[in-house]
Amino acid sequence: MSTEIADLLTQAGPYLTAAVGAYGSAVLTRAEDAAVDATANAGRRLLQRVWRRGNEAERAALQVTVEEADQAPDVVVSALQLYLRRALREDAGLCRDLAELLPLQPRSVNITAAGERSIAAHTITTAITGDGHRTES
Template structure:
């Protein structure tokens, strides 16, 4: 099976950045959060596979996998850096090119809907800006 690694890297990068933004450097941890949405879980699983953290000890990683793990750590510290996100895509492409077996494996995985960016706007004095809230929001006002 021939895989277009350039397109695959382009397709995988949004999942990677979503997972990195959600978990930071813990994105490479073996434990997945039950609360993680499908895109974050897929991104986390994919990054563990690409960086070799999906094996029992992770000790037999390649140069490309180590470089990708370094980029993940750097992007986790500055998650909105467009240059680092582009570097992540390049690192993923290099790894997939160097390891066609990994590319074929990941290309065969079923992907959830592509992650989207949520924009939240609030207006008014002391108005909270919330994406998802499962509880009460108190702004400090006294209530009856």
Template sequence: MSVDAVQLAQDLTPYATAAVTAYGAAVLARVESGAADATVLFGQRVLRRLTGRDAPDAEPTAEQDAVVHCITDLADAPDDADLAAVLRVQIRRLLTAEPDLAADIAGWPRPASPSTVTITTSGERSPAVQINYGTIDTGDSTP
């Protein structure tokens, strides 16, 4: 199976950056926990596989080491879009160099794509929610 490494790297980077943002550089060593959401857990799994941390007996390649360095840099500045782009490039280089790895990861089921939601509210006692399945009571007696 031939995998488009460029597209796969593009698809995986949001998960990887979500995991780095959540855990910092410790993302590679952190044990999966039920408290983390599916996006972060998937990103953590991807990063461990890409860096060879899932096979501790294997010697990391230069491409894997480059991904680790990018993770460390991004952990220090998780909002830096340039560092996230560099991580994507390093992931692409690794997947291009190791087509079997790319094919393996391409077959993994993915959780819903990570997204950023911004909710804005204004006015006195205005509630701010993303999804509401019930009544919001602001404490006044107005019907």
């Protein structure tokens, strides 16, 4: 499995869980609900995009997967991720489509400073260490 698919499935997990939790098995056919939070609505959009791209057999399989996930919330993510993994492998365009639907996730950045007078920052405009330095105004 490509890294792109693995990353997409990891990102989608919380959205899928929220969508099935909020909409239940109607997640594939229900319109967006203003009372439902943005996370659940993003998951609903992901699942509906997969639903619309599938043929009749693929839609039936997704419907069964969603119904099973609705009955066993503790396995929502893994059941839907297994289904989506197969769909994404078969349709490279779907991977791009779903990635566009997910909100941008900030990448984790680790910054470490070690040693005397070391500096740690994500972005540095000016940094001076040591004795006797002056900045010009």
